Amino acid sequence: MASVTFTNVSKKFGEFIAVADFNLEVRDKEFLVLLGPSGCGKTTTMRMVAGLEEATSGDIYIDAERINGVLPKYRDVAMVFQSYALYPHLSVEDNIGYPLKIRKVPPAEYKRRIAEVARRVELDTMLSRLPKELSGGQRQRVALARAIVRTPRVFLMDEPLSNLDAKLRTQMRAELKHLQHELQVTTIYVTHDQIEAMTLAHRVAVMNKGVIEQLGTPREIYNDPRTLFVAGFIGSPPMNLIPGEVTNGVFVRAGLRVAGLGRANISSAVLGVRPEDVHAAGAEDADVNLVAPIYSVELTGENTLVSLQLGGQLMTLRADKNFAGQIDQRIGVKVATDRVFLFDGGTQYRVDF
Template identity: 90%
Template structure:
């Protein structure tokens, strides 16, 4: 059982601040995802837990144990790297068992633990192979098995699926989620892929420029973004963010008008709306919020993504898979005021109405 606590943690590289005044409580048995773009500080944060980087200031705890300055081998954490980091001259069995070997685990227990973990990750028929004889997904499972066999207090995973193709990533996401549920080990997972974060996490910490922009469940992050950055980063396709102004609760921009925004007045506003909350209507419908030409039509299988030309930018909506609109065709759209978000363009904070 283990919780991980960051208390006012900062990390600097010279004058550059990679992580700033970071506070976070990772709960026991939780799958916590650190999500953000490259350079936001997520990997540095995880490496400080592993002991591969030392915090410039602040404290890090595993349970009640302060681990600042503790050597990595004494922290009882296991890390899975993006590059697999397998020993090419060792078999699958020896790669998995290496952490046990250096800890001088007795032979009977050594064999039992390797057999058990290989079964869990479906490698039990591949133990005599070398890494070069494995597929990318199999190599990733070996790296996972090597971490699992130690039964550590905390798993640390640094973008472990980024080298896999799309089909394997989907498969491995399911395997990771099931394994973490089965093993009940506290897990900190780093990724820039918001689909991974949404599908795997109990909670997501969205990071930007070394700080947490928002912390919550995937559903909370998606349905209730508190900042412009979170709104634009989460979602596929990303949330539509449209600049304009609000007067007496009416947003206006490039032919788009949406009322019902309370009594808000905001000279520099950003309106946010998800693609699934924009609906096609007839261009002659008197209740449409916008009439605009189609820029592109993309069939994804289960639905159709339609991009509309809105001033100097595009607005994307999800239409039925049977939608047959053509490029340059003018269509109307309806947007319910209770399905939009309003942000102050200067502070980048959400404005409630």
């Protein structure tokens, strides 16, 4: 298989810098996710690997081979696009086999490889159908099969699940993860969906404005965010990020008081705490960090999301599914002090305490 290495790679469109001084090694057989909002440079980065965009500066390697300037057809990568990009007049079999046809694979080998990959993605009973006769999930599996049948050095996947409904996305995530484990092919996957990143990746590169804000395993990214951007982007619902002031290790903002933050003194601080680390309590309890009115109550099935009004913004906590609070009811809140994060509002970086 193959590793993919970016060394000081930049990409400009006129004066606009889409990717800036990008350095990353995607390990052999790794499933790496490029995660970030629209316009952060993740798709441009992938397209440079595919050869659909040329780097303005820097070097891109697959193993030891520098691929800058190498034509796409000679890079031995397979790309799955956001749109299925299937040939509407060709059957499932012919769509899957098209990459083999243009490489003039012998007929017996052609049939064998199509049958094998169709079985892997559970399309072996649909080979004679046209794309219009398939569901969205089945069409996406055809696109995946067309990439897999080539056995490339690298898979490139550009938001392949974004056109599917929620149930199909969940199903296809499981299929993708199992396929990558089975095939052991280096995979670069682009998405703005942090749930996809958390569930699929061996490692996640969180991108913002053309640079990597943080690189790590999904658990590291979630439990140890280094910047305000990463803290707010990862998590569903997202981390509570509350601006305020820290004096001698005590954070204060609009009725919220959290002590035990070392000896920190920050005039433009941001306190970060995830909803599962905020707990409902009685308004009369002596050791609560905040008493505030309920703004909304949302039952999600396994638990209840409770939003509180806090100085012009909302603070969310994850309560038990049987939580019975009502809108405008004042409740107490206890914050797990050992699970809070402190950020400098100026530098945007986390402050250790």
